[in-house]
């Protein structure tokens with residue numbers, strides 16, 4: 001893939017991660033949400049201002065058409081990890097936690113807790129969809145919490161107030177509890193705001209068990225897996241899978257404080273693991 005010169009760098013990654021860790025601290029109190037939102041760094045606020053303004057239902061459907069054909073590139077998992085890492089190193093030399101380290105730390109913490117190999121593989125690839133930012137997508141269309149489009153926005157959505165600037169707010173059909181969806185229709189039938197979760201789910205959907213696919217597809221859907229919103233859209237499969245998404249979350253959030261893995265030391269294990277689950281080249 002060619003790097004688009006207009007692609008926004010993964011700037012201020014440290015500030016960003018700081019914000020995420022504080023907001024999703026398991027000991028936080030509900031009244032702290034807003035405080036965290038208001039006290040968050042300008043870069044985070046600006047990120048969500050743009051995200052909430054531009055993530056309309058139409059935008060999401062257009063991005064799905066644009067990307068989910070997976071006809072842009074063929075790239076292996078390790079190759080994609082290195083590819084993603086280069087961008088961060090180039091654009092953000094001050095960040096001491098690269099993308100490859102985050103993926104390895106997540107996978108290593110899962111491994112240390114004795115979870116099955118498919119879950120380690122899931123941790124390893126869960127954020128690879130961020131390559132979208134190398135193909136020219138702005139940050140607000142790659143990362144951040146996700147939320148359903150086409151129905152009422154839950155109050156639990158981070159920076160909820162910014163959604164007032166979203167054009168969908170003036171479409172009455174999108175502002176009811178179910179909006180364009182049926183009760184209990186299942187999340188598979190719900191469009192979430194576009195980003196690296198949905199993209200990566202499609203890239204690996206033939207290669208991991210359903211539990212792992214849920215972890216990847218919904219790891220940024222905090223209103224659902226952490227705040228209990230949108231349960232009226234769930235079907236039985238979603239209910240069965242939600243505990244797995246929960247199980248994954250701490251590895252994504254808190255592995256950052258864990259030991260930094262020695263890349264050369266762990267590489268053979270991961271090349272082996274990649275070989276076990278994924279084809280030599282994935283379609284992107």
Ligand code: FE
Pocket residue numbers: 126127196219220
């Ligand atoms: Fe992620």
Ligand code: FE
Pocket residue numbers: 102126127252
């Ligand atoms: Fe992550």
